[in-house]
Every structure is written in structure tokens, then in C-alpha cells.
Amino acid sequence: MWESSLPLLRDPRSGERLELETSERLDGEVIEGALTCASSGARIPIRNGIPRFVKEDENYAENFGFEWDLFAEIQTDRLARHSLSTDRFFNQVSFSPGEMKGLRVLEAGCGGGRFSDVVLEAGAELFSFDLSNAVDKNRAIHTGHPRHHLFQASIFEPPFVPGSFDLVFCMGVLQHTPDPEAFFRQLIPFAKPGGELMIDVYSAHPKQSLHWKYALRPISKRLPHRMLLRGIEAVAPVLVPISRQVRRIPKLGKPLSRLIPIFVHDGFMGLIPREDEVRFAVLETFDALSPAYDRPRSLRTMRRWFRDAGFEEIHSFNVMNALNVARGRAPAR
Numbered sequence: 001m002w003e004s005s006l007p008l009l010r011d012p013r014s015g016e017r018l019e020l021e022t023s024e025r026l027d028g029e030v031i032e033g034a035l036t037c038a039s040s041g042a043r044i045p046i047r048n049g050i051p052r053f054v055k056e057d058e059n060y061a062e063n064f065g066f067e068w069d070l071f072a073e074i075q076t077d078r079l080a081r082h083s084l085s086t087d088r089f090f091n092q093v094s095f096s097p098g099e100m101k102g103l104r105v106l107e108a109g110c111g112g113g114r115f116s117d118v119v120l121e122a123g124a125e126l127f128s129f130d131l132s133n134a135v136d137k138n139r140a141i142h143t144g145h146p147r148h149h150l151f152q153a154s155i156f157e158p159p160f161v162p163g164s165f166d167l168v169f170c171m172g173v174l175q176h177t178p179d180p181e182a183f184f185r186q187l188i189p190f191a192k193p194g195g196e197l198m199i200d201v202y203s204a205h206p207k208q209s210l211h212w213k214y215a216l217r218p219i220s221k222r223l224p225h226r227m228l229l230r231g232i233e234a235v236a237p238v239l240v241p242i243s244r245q246v247r248r249i250p251k252l253g254k255p256l257s258r259l260i261p262i263f264v265h266d267g268f269m270g271l272i273p274r275e276d277e278v279r280f281a282v283l284e285t286f287d288a289l290s291p292a293y294d295r296p297r298s299l300r301t302m303r304r305w306f307r308d309a310g311f312e313e314i315h316s317f318n319v320m321n322a323l324n325v326a327r328g329r330a331p332a333r
């Protein structure tokens with residue numbers, strides 16, 4: 001943790017200032033210690049350089065800690081030498097890469113850090129947080145980065161000063177919370193007046209509700225993570241080539257391939273090295289089958305969330321019937 005982040009932190013329950021106690025520093029960073037709140041008595045431990053606002057029994061997302069520990073690198077453009085995350089990020093925010101430098105950005109649900117990497121590469125100062133231990137993987141990839149501030153915290157109780165960020169974004173996360181609208185609302189105060197809030201949520205398109213993952217999830221989400229992963233790893237090398245062949249059948253290929261229970265992402269074709277396709281399919285399939293919650297929402301619903309919050313310049317669109325994106329500018333308060 002960089003001490004410079006302290007003025008932007010608050011005890012999420014009382015909204016009061018936090019004080020820093022340091023027991024170990026390395027190259028200027030606080031590695032071990034605590035954040036304390038004099039008025040509420042809260043004590044937030046700092047471990048491995050990360051303030052831990054989440055108690056163990058509040059973390060329903062450890063499947064993601066497990067997932068990102070194994071897979072974060074192949075989704076991080078700079079490490080895997082593709083541009084999937086950069087392209088997606090700049091397709092969804094209103095900013096161009098050249099406009100990011102010097103912005104203060106909040107990333108809600110950062111996982112292993114593929115979008116953290118994009119934002120840091122673009123020159124912004126970044127505050128990232130996630131409910132799960134995925135923050136440790138994110139830190140491993142970005143250790144010592146002078147513009148990166150990482151926290152283990154929940155969207156339900158973000159530990160930041162309201163109105164502090166030029167851009168707040170939350171990608172791939174809200175559908176994995178118990179109540180996407182309630183969790184969206186928790187993010188609203190953190191964009192500055194005129195700042196941007198951008199979210200994406202799985203699409204509630206009727207085609208998606210027929211997806212095989214929804215038939216398997218009642219069982220798969222309860223399996224031990226390692227067992228589920230081993231099962232997917234065993235079938236993926238067989239199912240990925242079958243899915244590819246089936247897709248080549250004129251007209252019927254695409255709908256038929258949707259019956260094969262492995263995630264083979266059309267958008268990735270030709271963009272990732274051929275040898276990584278099976279690994280990507282394992283990741284995407286585990287990502288679909290393991291989360292505790294999978295709660296898609298329609299574009300209409302998401303636009304309503306932004307309207308109800310008084311946002312301006314609301315812009316929304318769908319990506320391949322699978323993902324809904326919405327963003328808006330925070331009103332002057």
C-alpha cells in the first residue's frame with residue numbers, strides 16, 4: 001500500500017478517516033500493518049501490501065481467487081501479446097487511450113488485473129479492489145507499480161471518499177453479485193460530478209437463458225474448484241476441435257455448436273495464438289460454471305439504473321448478444 005492513498009480512504013461503515021500503522025515497509029510501500037478508525041474502532045489488517053476490508057465469511061467469490069491465480073496472465077494483453085482486454089476496455093469507455101493519462105480511476109472487481117494493466121499502461125492513477133484473493137495475483141503482476149493502489153474490499157462497502165474519481169468502471173462483475181442493481185447503486189457516489197461510470201453485465205437476452213451453463217450450474221457451482229477444473233481440462237482438448245468443426249457446417253453450425261458444453265469464443269478467433277485456444281476455453285468454461293451467482297440483466301434495466309441515479313449522456317449497447325454495456329456521466333451534486 002502506498003501511503004499517498006490514505007487521504008482517499010474511509011472506514012466504509014462509519015465513513016470516517018483511517019489512520020495508518022506500519023509494521024513492515026519495502027521500497028516505500030507498506031507491506032504489513034493496519035488501518036484503524038479512531039471513531040468506530042475498526043481495525044483493517046494490511047497483508048502482502050493490501051488492506052483487507054473483507055472478512056472471510058463475507059467472501060463468496062473464492063472461485064475467482066482460484067481462477068485468476070491460474071489464468072490471469074493469458075488474459076493480460078502485455079504478458080500474452082494480444083490486445084483483447086485493451087480493445088474491450090476502450091470500446092466500452094468514452095475515453096481514448098491518449099485521454100487516460102493523469103486521470104484518477106476506480107476499478108471495482110479487478111480480478112487478476114487484466115483491465116488494471118490496460119489502465120496503468122495508459123498512464124492513469126488506479127485504485128483497484130476485489131472481494132476475492134484475486135487481488136494477490138493482481139499485485140504479483142503489478143508489484144511496486146507507483147500508480148497502482150490495491151484493496152481487498154466489496155462493492156457493497158467501498159472504502160473510498162465519495163466523488164473522488166474521473167472514471168469508475170466495473171467489468172464482468174455485477175452479474176456475479178447477489179443483487180446487481182443494489183451493488184450498482186453502491187458505486188454511484190464515487191464518480192466525481194461530470195465523471196464517468198461504466199459497467200457491463202451479462203445479457204439477459206432470451207437466447208442466453210437457454211445456454212447449457214444454466215443447466216449445469218446448479219451442480220457445477222457446488223463442486224470443489226479443483227475437481228471442476230480437472231473435469232474441464234480433461235474434456236476441453238476433445239470438445240474445442242469438435243466445436244470448431246461443427247461451426248463450419250453451413251447455417252446450422254453455430255446453433256449446433258452451442259449445444260457442446262465448452263466455451264469457444266467467436267470473438268477470440270485469430271486474435272489469440274492457436275496453442276492458447278484450449279487454455280482460453282478451459283478458463284471461460286470454469287468462469288461460467290463456478291461462480292456462486294450468475295444474474296444477467298437487460299439493457300433496458302441497466303439504462304433505468306443510470307436514469308434513476310440522475311446520470312447524463314447515458315450510452316448503452318450490446319456485444320454479440322452476450323454482454324450489455326452502459327455508461328453515463330455523474331450529475332453535479
Ligand SMILES: C[S@@+](CC[C@H](N)C(=O)[O-])C[C@H]1O[C@@H](n2cnc3c(N)ncnc32)[C@H](O)[C@@H]1O
Nearest residue numbers: 061064109110111130131132154155171172173
Ligand atoms: C469474472 S471476474 C472479472 C474480473 C475482472 N473485472 C476481469 O474482467 O478480468 C468477476 C470478479 O468480481 C469479483 N467480485 C464478485 N463480487 C464482488 C464484490 N461484491 N465486490 C468486489 N468484487 C467482487 C470476483 O472476485 C471476481 O474477481
